[in-house]
Amino acid sequence: MYFSAKNLTGGYGGINIIEDCSFEVNQGEIVSILGPNGAGKSTAMKAMLGILNLKCGEVLLNGENISDFKTQERIKSGISFVPQTQNIFTELTVQENLEMGAFLIQEGINERIEKMFDLFPIIKEKRNQFAGELSGGQRQQVAIARALMTNPKVLMLDEPTAGVSPVIMDEIFQHILNIKKQNIAILMVEQNARQALEISDRGYILVTGKNAYEGNGDYLLNDEEIRKSFLGG
Amino acid sequence: MDFINSIVLLTNFIFVPALTYGSQLALGAIGVTLIYGVLRFANFAYGDLMAFSTMLVILFTWYLQSKGISLGILPTAILAIPIGIIGTIFINLFFDKTVFEYYRNKKSSPVTFIVVSLGIMFVLNAIVRIIIGPNDINFMDGERFIIKANEFKKITGLDEGLAIKSTQFITLIITIITCSVLFYFLNKTKTGKSMRAYSNNEDLALLSGIDPSKIIFLTWVIVSILATIAGTLYGLDKSFKPFTYFNNLLPIFAATIVGGIGNPLGAFYGGFVIAFSEIGLTYAYKKFFVYILPEYLEPNSLVQYISTDYKFAISFAILVVVLLYKPNGIFKGKIL
Numbered sequence: 001m002y003f004s005a006k007n008l009t010g011g012y013g014g015i016n017i018i019e020d021c022s023f024e025v026n027q028g029e030i031v032s033i034l035g036p037n038g039a040g041k042s043t044a045m046k047a048m049l050g051i052l053n054l055k056c057g058e059v060l061l062n063g064e065n066i067s068d069f070k071t072q073e074r075i076k077s078g079i080s081f082v083p084q085t086q087n088i089f090t091e092l093t094v095q096e097n098l099e100m101g102a103f104l105i106q107e108g109i110n111e112r113i114e115k116m117f118d119l120f121p122i123i124k125e126k127r128n129q130f131a132g133e134l135s136g137g138q139r140q141q142v143a144i145a146r147a148l149m150t151n152p153k154v155l156m157l158d159e160p161t162a163g164v165s166p167v168i169m170d171e172i173f174q175h176i177l178n179i180k181k182q183n184i185a186i187l188m189v190e191q192n193a194r195q196a197l198e199i200s201d202r203g204y205i206l207v208t209g210k211n212a213y214e215g216n217g218d219y220l221l222n223d224e225e226i227r228k229s230f231l232g233g
Numbered sequence: 234m235d236f237i238n239s240i241v242l243l244t245n246f247i248f249v250p251a252l253t254y255g256s257q258l259a260l261g262a263i264g265v266t267l268i269y270g271v272l273r274f275a276n277f278a279y280g281d282l283m284a285f286s287t288m289l290v291i292l293f294t295w296y297l298q299s300k301g302i303s304l305g306i307l308p309t310a311i312l313a314i315p316i317g318i319i320g321t322i323f324i325n326l327f328f329d330k331t332v333f334e335y336y337r338n339k340k341s342s343p344v345t346f347i348v349v350s351l352g353i354m355f356v357l358n359a360i361v362r363i364i365i366g367p368n369d370i371n372f373m374d375g376e377r378f379i380i381k382a383n384e385f386k387k388i389t390g391l392d393e394g395l396a397i398k399s400t401q402f403i404t405l406i407i408t409i410i411t412c413s414v415l416f417y418f419l420n421k422t423k424t425g426k427s428m429r430a431y432s433n434n435e436d437l438a439l440l441s442g443i444d445p446s447k448i449i450f451l452t453w454v455i456v457s458i459l460a461t462i463a464g465t466l467y468g469l470d471k472s473f474k475p476f477t478y479f480n481n482l483l484p485i486f487a488a489t490i491v492g493g494i495g496n497p498l499g500a501f502y503g504g505f506v507i508a509f510s511e512i513g514l515t516y517a518y519k520k521f522f523v524y525i526l527p528e529y530l531e532p533n534s535l536v537q538y539i540s541t542d543y544k545f546a547i548s549f550a551i552l553v554v555v556l557l558y559k560p561n562g563i564f565k566g567k568i569l
Contacts, residue, residue: 072442075440083436086436087437089430089434089438091429099423099426100430100443103423104442147440150442
């Protein structure tokens with residue numbers, strides 16, 4: 001597997017929010033982490049990014065153990081993250097947001113920005129507007145484009161469709177499918193479980209901080225018990 | 234003719250002095266706003282920081298003068314500004330490493346930072362008084378006037394004179410250059426944009442690979458440059474007295490808040506809002522009305538709204554009104 005996290009255990013203070021969680025994602029694959037509120041989905045993602053200190057567990061990127069890397073080093077080594085909230089620079093223009101995404105890149109920034117505008121045509125028209133003036137769906141596109149600027153190998157998304165309308169949600173999922181074609185490993189946490197599984201190759205369901213179920217999208221969607229408990233019938 | 238005289242009168246006593254004073258406040262306020270935007274606290278030591286940097290400039294100016302070096306018609310202090318800037322960068326980084334960094338790592342509340350900066354204020358204040366003393370120091374040399382009132386009268390044949398001091402002219406030129414360079418830096422360069430990005434969203438800046446320690450270093454460097462320039466220009470224009478610099482904290486804070494704290498462009502305009510209000514409200518308009526009104530309407534009083542003794546009350550009143558009704562500042566727009 002290209003990117004994997006094994007036996008992650010950790011939390012804030014003395015309490016473990018995630019216990020013995022493992023995730024894997026390959027290049028060109030979309031993997032969703034699902035589960036009820038408070039299951040530790042976002043915490044697991046923070047653990048993989050090095051924002052949260054782990055008690056045990058390891059994170060591997062292309063065979064290399066990056067468990068001791070700080071967040072910024074993980075980003076340099078090819079992991080990119082789109083937080084759920086405050087994921088854009090509201091007081092910078094759309095173009096400046098993308099430039100900041102490419103802060104670590106020295107060359108080819110303009111080509112990369114043009115590529116993002118091809119991928120997300122709607123934000124091209126707004127390139128000189130402040131990102132804070134955009135609608136929810138457009139902000140989300142700017143956020144994803146910013147994260148893609150570093151040319152990452154692994155893209156992690158924390159609830160990319162939180163608080164947008166169903167139409168926009170479909171649009172964002174469509175964009176994520178397009179990103180997948182660039183052979184990027186995509187790991188996302190989602191609340192809209194059913195729709196997320198429809199575009200995912202595989203999924204993990206977390207319950208109270210532990211891996212409860214895992215499998216490919218179809219399996220999770222069709223399993224009677226999982227449907228009743230987590231996908232709303 | 235009377236109309237032109239009245240315009241010259243206002244230019245001489247309100248417009249030119251307020252433009253100068255406003256520039257000095259603007260430079261100071263941009264410094265305060267940058268510290269707030271990046272380091273997220275209101276630095277009460279700023280007035281005394283300006284006094285400290287001006288002291289360095291004065292000391293070096295004296296040294297240059299003792300060596301017989303001067304800039305001719307320009308004040309020698311301009312040559313000494315770079316030394317002042319270096320010394321100020323040094324002391325700012327020293328306080329950052331020894332004091333502010335500790336509280337930053339502890340993630341202390343803004344109120345803690347304010348109290349800490351008050352402590353630094355007392356330390357700086359004492360250093361300045363020990364080294365150069367509390368007295369008034371005039372370190373202006375070179376040509377004092379660009380246009381003298383008498384010459385202006387002779388050339389134009391008007392009754393009213395217009396005097397422009399060379400310090401006023403220098404203040405304007407240096408402010409224009411400094412602010413142009415600063416705003417170009419913040420809006421057009423990668424490093425400047427990353428500073429704005431860090432100020433806007435610290436967590437996302439970290440996720441984008443922006444190094445906070447570099448941003449903080451850079452902020453202290455820029456703040457040192459601004460404080461030294463603002464302090465020196467103010468000292469050249471008026472005179473240097475440590476207590477006056479401490480007093481200037483109020484109009485500088487008022488300018489910062491009028492412009493929206495964290496917004497450099499707002500702080501720039503805020504400086505002029507405060508300066509024009511202060512000078513415009515404390516000026517005695519009697520002579521102006523004598524020029525423009527017919528004789529039977531001429532005022533008997535001075536037509537001065539507030540005595541100059543109360544000029545700080547104006548800053549204070551503006552501060553209170555802005556905080557009550559427009560706490561984010563009177564200028565809409567971006568922060569940093």
